[in-house]
Amino acid sequence: MTKVDPAHDPAVTLENQIPDSDDKPRRIRITGRGLYMFGTVALLVYLILGPLGVLIFSSFKKTEGTLPFEAASEWTLENYQDVFLSTSTYEVMGNTAIYAAGALILSFTIAIALAWLVERTDMPGRTTIYILVIAALGIPAVIAGISWGLLGNPRIGVVNVFIRDLFGMEGQGPFNVFSLFGMIVVQAITMVPVTFLLIAGAFRAMDASLEEASVVSGGSFRQTTSRITLPVLAPAILSAFIYQIVTVVESFDIPLVLGLRAGISVLSTQVFLEVIPVGGLPNYGVASTFSVLMLVLALGPLIYYQRIIARAERYSTVTGKDYRRKRYSLGKWKPLAIGGVFVYILLALILPLGILLWTSLIPFYQIPSAAAMEMVSLKAYREMFESPFFLESLWNTLAVGVSVAIAAMLIGMMTAWIVVRMSTKWSKGLDVLAYTPHAMPGVIIGTSILLIYLVFPIGIHGTIWIIVIALATQYTSLSTRSMNGSISQIQVGLEEAGEVSGASQSQIFRKILLPLIFPPFINGMLLIFLLAIRNLTLALILSSPDSVLLSVLIFTRWDAGQTEEAAALGMVMVTITLILAVFLRRSTAFGEPR
């Protein structure tokens, strides 16, 4: 995309021969367009391909005691040998596979059941359930991990003690949350809200007459469900599944908080341990090699995902009038459904928040009891507000959140504009490029950005701005996706009507597009702000004593055994994120079930 010299442009010459051609003003636009496109593409390449290139480069460099860019670092295949010849690699991959499969199956089972109950049945309190499920988005994974670490501790965990008392059992257990099983359950619970959102939309959008046609044809409830409902929803469920595969492979918080204590490593924590080892020097080469491996694993499903999307579009058929949707009557199953939903809300929302609050109010952790009640105090909070660390991290967190939200949404809007509106050969490639960060697990982005700015002397290493760049890179895929959707919903005709009415390009942008795009833009900002401030992965890899964020502070306090301080900080975080999650819901109210 370079500027064309008008004198040598054959199109311009041709145009000059046709004096009345109305193409004249358009020529100016094309060059402006070209600059705009060039800038956007360059930015995306820098943000996304840059880190990827560095990562692959580093994976072939010898980095024991050196940095990959230093002259002392030699080209080598040793990193790949180290990774692939080590039996621990296969153990880590085995753990990752079991962890991912378990969490996916469990979270999808829960989310499909919830979506069906809320969207298609006469479940009482549907709107409340919807709000509570989405509100669980407001519990960051690191806090879910910590809360469940307290609830499911085999010795003193509240859930275990309660069950032991109930059944008169002795010793430890019955559950140990510091295990692969514990990690799977907690990870599944944290994945339910997003899975639910992805699936509930499909349940709602499904043409009810497809099922009615089956019933009228003589199909029973079971036949209709197995032969019509599930197959019709299959593409949507499958694409949500693949989207979430990437989420679970890159998930870091819960393996860090629950897994490492039990000596269980998955790929994401393995990379982290190579970059920030407990003892010794970081080995960036091996970390990069692990990252490349992880990327290949995440990219496969993603490519398949793109094809699924194409097929899902093929599934779209004629839809009829919006007839009042009939809901399945749960009948005698109603108590069971209510009980099931209550258990989920208990596990996802009430217990984690309850234990967090409780722990923050007593000087040292113990099981809730009447005796312990007397020790309740606000000491942890008092100390927290007096600590300069807390206020600094809170300020850092808010600054990072706002910066990332603005940056990612602007990049997303610029990209989406090209992808949706300027159909050139670049559009498709740009769409794929912008989507790549979704396949790049946080630890990979973190590692490669760390490497880049260790070398680039622009002085952001060790500041919050390196975290901002990393988070903005990570959430570019999300912002582009959401703006793609919003911009394609604005009919081209609206812009053309503005043009025909005599408005200039900038007037069209300011007076027509901006007001239309504003609500989804703000909503996207809220979502990215929420995700950015709860992110632990990048904040932890890239943090320095000068750029501590709230999430990092929570984790380090927990890691150091200062449980009540971690809990008090967690309460501050959850207060912000819960409010945001509910607010997010408000601003997308039109997407709710009726």
Place this chain on the structure above:
Amino acid sequence: MISVSNLVKEFEVDDGSKVAVDGISFDLAEGEFFTLLGPSGCGKTTTLRSIAGLEKPTSGTISIDGRKVFEDRVLVPANRRELGMVFQSYAVWPHMSVFDNVAFPLTVAKERLTKTAIRKRVHETLELVDLGGLEDRMSTQLSGGQQQRLSVARALVRQPKLLLLDEPLSNLDAKLRERMRTELRVIQQRVGITTLFVTHDQLEALSMSDRVAVMNDGHIEQVGEPQEVYHDPATAFVAHFIGGANMFEGVVESIESDGSAVINTELGPILGRGLHGLQVGGKAVAAIHLEDVQLTTDAASAATRNNVFDGTITLSLFNGPSINYIVRIGPLEIEAQLGGYDAYENGTQVKVVFPKRFIRILSEDNAAAEIAKEDKADQ
């Protein structure tokens, strides 16, 4: 064949309940093509869905082929009513081939046919709807018209006693709609299946049906053969809804022994055929179809006739077979439709004649209110 009596369906809405179907009754004879015609929201689709079993009526009885499918304590579920239904959206299953779509009702039946029998039956049914040879296509690869026919085949494959059609033509474009109208009627007559058809399109209703029930606001205004409903509307609503007539409100001046009546309107007295319970001094409307209005510039011949008014052509629209004129008569504008050859220029002074036999005078019955409501529904 089907008997519906005192059917009531109330929907719960935010503030109380809304009556969608308000105690309607009708019967269908064996092999009859019966149409429920009315504006959107008149309750016709709710009635059809109640017969299908997709909606549970509030009260009333429905029986199909002598079997009660709905009464106080009886509610036969939709999948046990053994009927065929074509949905407005076609509801063609996108994950199945053409063959699988049509075979579905046979494969879920209690009495299973053999694979060969199913294949034979599906093939025959697809031939019937002119989709022979497309068995292996994915259903989504079909065009809109083909999906429509696929959905008809699926409804007919079990050879049910009753076929329900829920606005099946409204998603097709104008050309195709016209062709499918003929085709559906041909298939229905060939199979001889009793058919209940729901539409808001009066042309579809009049051209396809043996009998039409005109519905408005949850009740039936008139049931009759298409000609009867068109020429002898029972109510002002029917007159207005069918054939978009010119309507003149007024007060009945006199009723003659031969059935003719005079109504005093804004234009002056109009003489016509009095219908259904007129009373001298009562409010009434005179209705005349557009194509029954006569226009002439021959003042002498017009002078010998009844109901002659001076008018001015203000607009003419050429439709091909005919020309529609807007004619101003004093304070009012009326519409007339004439053959497409002799065009009047705008501004031409004409004599407007309402032949007595084409003027229907109907007692008002809140006609004005209903017409206003119906006009709103059109928008």
